[in-house]
Amino acid sequence: xxxxTQSPTHLIKTRGQQVTLRCSxxxxxxxxxxxxxxxxxxxxxxxxxxxxxxxxxxNFPDRFSGHQFxxxxxxxxxxxxxxxxxxxxxxxxxxxRGQAQYFGPGTRxxxx
Amino acid sequence: RKEVEQDPGPFNVPxxxxxxxxxxxxxxxxxxxxxxxxxxxxxxxxxxxxxSSGNEDGRFTAQLxxxxxxxxxxxxxSKLSDSATYxxxxxxxxxxxxxxxxxxxxxxxx
Numbered sequence: 066x067x068x069x070t071q072s073p074t075h076l077i078k079t080r081g082q083q084v085t086l087r088c089s090x091x092x093x094x095x096x097x098x099x100x101x102x103x104x105x106x107x108x109x110x111x112x113x114x115x116x117x118x119x120x121x122x123x124n125f126p127d128r129f130s131g132h133q134f135x136x137x138x139x140x141x142x143x144x145x146x147x148x149x150x151x152x153x154x155x156x157x158x159x160x161x162r163g164q165a166q167y168f169g170p171g172t173r174x175x176x177x
Numbered sequence: 178r179k180e181v182e183q184d185p186g187p188f189n190v191p192x193x194x195x196x197x198x199x200x201x202x203x204x205x206x207x208x209x210x211x212x213x214x215x216x217x218x219x220x221x222x223x224x225x226x227x228x229s230s231g232n233e234d235g236r237f238t239a240q241l242x243x244x245x246x247x248x249x250x251x252x253x254x255s256k257l258s259d260s261a262t263y264x265x266x267x268x269x270x271x272x273x274x275x276x277x278x279x280x281x282x283x284x285x286x287x
Contacts, residue, residue, distance in 0.1 A: 098275070107181075107264055107277030108221065121274045155220055157275070165211055166275060168220040 067092060069158050069169035077175045078146050086141040086172045090158030097139040098166060099131060100155040108155055114139050143174075151176045178203055183265050183278035190255045190285050197251040198281045200265030209268040210241055212250050214261040215280065221264055224250075255285045 070089045078084050090097050096115045100108035110123035114133035133139045137158075143150055153173050157166035183200045190196040202210075210227035225232065227239040227248050238251040248267075252259055262280040 100275075100277075105279070107279045108275075110274050110276065113274060123274070165209075165223050165226055167223060170220050 069156055069167055071156050071169040071172050073172060074170065075173045077177065079177050080146055080148060082146050083142065083144045084146060084174060086154050087138065088156030088169055089138045091167050094158035094160050095137050096159045096161060097133060097137065098157045099141045100157065102153040102155055146176045148176050150174065180204060180276045181265055181267050181278040183281045185279060186282040188281065188283045190283060192255055192257060192285055192287055194255050195251065195253050196255060196283060197249060199247050199249045200278050201247045202267045205246060207267045210248050211266040212239055213264040213266055215264055216261050257285050257287065259283060260285045
Protein backbone atom coordinates (compact mmCIF):
# COMPACT_ATOMS: atom_id res chain seq x y z
CA UNK A 66 0.00 0.00 0.00
CA UNK A 67 1.77 3.13 -1.25
CA UNK A 68 1.83 6.08 1.06
CA UNK A 69 1.66 9.71 0.03
CA THR A 70 4.11 10.49 -2.73
CA GLN A 71 5.40 13.86 -3.88
CA SER A 72 7.49 15.07 -6.77
CA PRO A 73 10.00 16.43 -7.28
CA THR A 74 12.01 15.88 -4.10
CA HIS A 75 14.14 18.98 -4.61
CA LEU A 76 13.82 22.04 -6.79
CA ILE A 77 15.87 25.18 -7.36
CA LYS A 78 14.24 28.21 -8.94
CA THR A 79 15.01 31.89 -9.31
CA ARG A 80 12.91 34.83 -8.17
CA GLY A 81 9.95 35.54 -10.39
CA GLN A 82 9.69 32.03 -11.78
CA GLN A 83 6.75 29.71 -11.38
CA VAL A 84 6.76 26.22 -9.90
CA THR A 85 4.38 23.24 -9.85
CA LEU A 86 4.60 20.57 -7.17
CA ARG A 87 2.73 17.27 -7.36
CA CYS A 88 1.19 14.94 -4.82
CA SER A 89 -0.49 11.54 -4.95
CA UNK A 90 -2.52 10.70 -1.85
CA UNK A 91 -2.44 7.46 0.09
CA UNK A 92 -4.68 4.78 -1.39
CA UNK A 93 -8.26 5.24 -0.24
CA UNK A 94 -7.79 8.89 0.74
CA UNK A 95 -9.82 11.61 -0.96
CA UNK A 96 -8.69 14.78 0.80
CA UNK A 97 -5.39 16.52 0.14
CA UNK A 98 -3.88 19.37 2.10
CA UNK A 99 -0.75 21.38 1.40
CA UNK A 100 1.60 22.87 3.98
CA UNK A 101 4.67 25.07 3.92
CA UNK A 102 7.35 24.43 6.50
CA UNK A 103 10.15 26.93 6.99
CA UNK A 104 13.28 25.92 8.87
CA UNK A 105 12.69 25.67 12.60
CA UNK A 106 8.94 26.14 12.36
CA UNK A 107 5.91 23.91 12.29
CA UNK A 108 4.07 23.36 9.01
CA UNK A 109 1.74 26.18 7.97
CA UNK A 110 -1.53 25.29 6.27
CA UNK A 111 -1.82 26.54 2.68
CA UNK A 112 -5.09 24.97 1.47
CA UNK A 113 -7.13 21.80 1.35
CA UNK A 114 -8.81 20.08 -1.58
CA UNK A 115 -11.80 17.79 -1.41
CA UNK A 116 -13.99 16.70 -4.32
CA UNK A 117 -11.74 18.67 -6.67
CA UNK A 118 -12.51 21.95 -4.93
CA UNK A 119 -10.52 24.17 -2.61
CA UNK A 120 -12.41 23.87 0.65
CA UNK A 121 -10.22 25.81 3.04
CA UNK A 122 -7.37 28.22 2.70
CA UNK A 123 -4.73 29.50 5.08
CA ASN A 124 -3.10 32.93 5.09
CA PHE A 125 -1.26 32.61 1.82
CA PRO A 126 -1.45 35.04 -1.12
CA ASP A 127 -3.14 34.29 -4.42
CA ARG A 128 0.27 33.44 -5.89
CA PHE A 129 -0.36 30.06 -4.30
CA SER A 130 -2.95 28.05 -6.18
CA GLY A 131 -3.81 24.43 -6.55
CA HIS A 132 -5.81 21.79 -8.23
CA GLN A 133 -7.18 18.37 -7.45
CA PHE A 134 -7.78 15.81 -10.17
CA UNK A 135 -10.51 13.15 -10.38
CA UNK A 136 -8.03 10.51 -9.16
CA UNK A 137 -7.53 12.68 -6.01
CA UNK A 138 -3.96 13.64 -6.88
CA UNK A 139 -3.14 17.29 -6.49
CA UNK A 140 -0.85 20.06 -7.66
CA UNK A 141 0.42 23.15 -5.89
CA UNK A 142 1.39 26.08 -8.08
CA UNK A 143 3.36 29.07 -6.91
CA UNK A 144 3.75 32.07 -9.21
CA UNK A 145 6.20 34.98 -9.06
CA UNK A 146 8.48 33.19 -6.63
CA UNK A 147 10.05 35.16 -3.80
CA UNK A 148 13.13 34.33 -1.77
CA UNK A 149 10.82 33.80 1.20
CA UNK A 150 9.05 30.96 -0.59
CA UNK A 151 12.08 28.76 0.05
CA UNK A 152 10.78 25.98 2.28
CA UNK A 153 9.74 22.37 2.55
CA UNK A 154 6.35 21.89 0.92
CA UNK A 155 4.38 19.04 2.39
CA UNK A 156 1.34 17.31 1.06
CA UNK A 157 -0.92 15.38 3.41
CA UNK A 158 -3.89 13.16 2.69
CA UNK A 159 -6.72 11.86 4.79
CA UNK A 160 -9.70 9.56 4.38
CA UNK A 161 -12.01 12.39 5.38
CA ARG A 162 -11.71 16.06 6.10
CA GLY A 163 -11.56 15.87 9.87
CA GLN A 164 -9.42 12.78 10.22
CA ALA A 165 -5.73 12.37 10.89
CA GLN A 166 -3.57 13.33 7.95
CA TYR A 167 -0.62 11.42 6.55
CA PHE A 168 2.28 13.30 5.05
CA GLY A 169 4.41 12.75 2.00
CA PRO A 170 8.19 13.22 2.10
CA GLY A 171 7.89 16.78 0.86
CA THR A 172 9.48 18.90 -1.83
CA ARG A 173 12.38 21.13 -0.84
CA UNK A 174 12.17 24.36 -2.81
CA UNK A 175 15.06 26.79 -2.91
CA UNK A 176 14.49 30.18 -4.51
CA UNK A 177 17.63 32.08 -5.47
CA ARG B 178 -0.87 34.92 20.45
CA LYS B 179 -0.08 31.78 18.47
CA GLU B 180 -2.94 29.35 17.99
CA VAL B 181 -0.87 26.41 19.18
CA GLU B 182 2.07 26.94 21.52
CA GLN B 183 4.76 24.53 22.61
CA ASP B 184 7.91 24.71 24.70
CA PRO B 185 10.62 24.36 22.06
CA GLY B 186 12.99 22.53 24.44
CA PRO B 187 15.29 20.79 24.02
CA PHE B 188 14.33 18.28 26.68
CA ASN B 189 17.47 16.28 27.37
CA VAL B 190 16.40 12.90 28.71
CA PRO B 191 18.56 10.00 29.90
CA UNK B 192 17.76 6.70 28.24
CA UNK B 193 15.12 4.86 30.27
CA UNK B 194 13.75 7.99 31.91
CA UNK B 195 10.31 9.55 31.58
CA UNK B 196 9.66 12.88 29.89
CA UNK B 197 6.46 14.87 29.61
CA UNK B 198 5.55 18.10 27.90
CA UNK B 199 2.47 20.12 27.09
CA UNK B 200 0.99 22.20 24.37
CA UNK B 201 -1.68 24.88 24.68
CA UNK B 202 -4.21 25.88 22.06
CA UNK B 203 -6.30 29.02 21.77
CA UNK B 204 -9.42 27.90 19.90
CA UNK B 205 -11.89 26.48 22.38
CA UNK B 206 -13.93 25.07 19.48
CA UNK B 207 -11.11 22.79 18.35
CA UNK B 208 -12.37 19.31 17.68
CA UNK B 209 -9.47 16.95 17.03
CA UNK B 210 -6.03 16.69 18.54
CA UNK B 211 -2.92 14.81 17.51
CA UNK B 212 0.73 14.35 18.27
CA UNK B 213 3.10 13.99 15.35
CA UNK B 214 6.82 13.34 15.48
CA UNK B 215 9.24 14.79 13.00
CA UNK B 216 12.80 13.65 12.51
CA UNK B 217 15.38 16.05 11.13
CA UNK B 218 14.63 16.95 7.51
CA UNK B 219 11.83 14.38 7.29
CA UNK B 220 8.07 14.67 7.06
CA UNK B 221 5.85 14.68 10.17
CA UNK B 222 4.54 11.24 11.09
CA UNK B 223 1.40 10.62 13.08
CA UNK B 224 2.29 9.41 16.56
CA UNK B 225 -1.17 9.26 18.07
CA UNK B 226 -4.56 10.88 18.21
CA UNK B 227 -5.59 12.41 21.51
CA UNK B 228 -8.99 11.55 22.93
CA SER B 229 -10.94 13.31 25.65
CA SER B 230 -10.56 10.38 28.03
CA GLY B 231 -6.82 10.21 27.47
CA ASN B 232 -5.16 7.36 25.64
CA GLU B 233 -2.07 5.25 25.69
CA ASP B 234 -0.05 3.61 22.96
CA GLY B 235 2.76 1.53 24.34
CA ARG B 236 5.18 3.84 26.10
CA PHE B 237 3.31 6.96 24.99
CA THR B 238 0.41 8.53 26.90
CA ALA B 239 -1.58 11.52 25.71
CA GLN B 240 -4.00 13.60 27.74
CA LEU B 241 -6.46 16.33 26.77
CA UNK B 242 -7.67 19.03 29.13
CA UNK B 243 -10.41 20.96 27.36
CA UNK B 244 -11.11 23.25 30.30
CA UNK B 245 -7.54 24.53 30.37
CA UNK B 246 -7.05 24.03 26.64
CA UNK B 247 -3.91 21.96 26.70
CA UNK B 248 -2.77 18.54 25.62
CA UNK B 249 0.15 16.60 26.99
CA UNK B 250 2.43 13.81 25.90
CA UNK B 251 4.33 11.52 28.24
CA UNK B 252 7.03 9.14 27.10
CA UNK B 253 8.04 6.36 29.45
CA UNK B 254 11.24 4.30 29.31
CA SER B 255 12.74 6.64 26.70
CA LYS B 256 14.71 5.08 23.88
CA LEU B 257 17.44 6.69 21.81
CA SER B 258 15.08 6.38 18.84
CA ASP B 259 12.60 8.67 20.58
CA SER B 260 14.90 11.62 19.84
CA ALA B 261 12.85 13.83 17.54
CA THR B 262 10.72 16.95 17.44
CA TYR B 263 7.19 16.37 18.69
CA UNK B 264 4.52 18.47 17.03
CA UNK B 265 1.26 19.27 18.74
CA UNK B 266 -1.56 19.48 16.20
CA UNK B 267 -5.09 20.79 16.56
CA UNK B 268 -7.90 20.98 14.04
CA UNK B 269 -9.77 24.24 14.11
CA UNK B 270 -12.97 22.86 12.67
CA UNK B 271 -14.51 19.81 11.07
CA UNK B 272 -12.85 20.53 7.76
CA UNK B 273 -9.56 19.26 9.04
CA UNK B 274 -7.33 22.31 8.76
CA UNK B 275 -4.42 21.25 10.92
CA UNK B 276 -2.79 23.88 13.07
CA UNK B 277 0.69 22.95 14.16
CA UNK B 278 2.78 24.05 17.04
CA UNK B 279 6.43 24.79 16.33
CA UNK B 280 7.44 21.56 18.06
CA UNK B 281 9.21 20.36 21.19
CA UNK B 282 12.62 18.86 20.68
CA UNK B 283 13.45 15.77 22.70
CA UNK B 284 17.00 14.43 22.88
CA UNK B 285 17.48 11.05 24.53
CA UNK B 286 21.04 10.46 25.68
CA UNK B 287 22.79 7.16 26.49
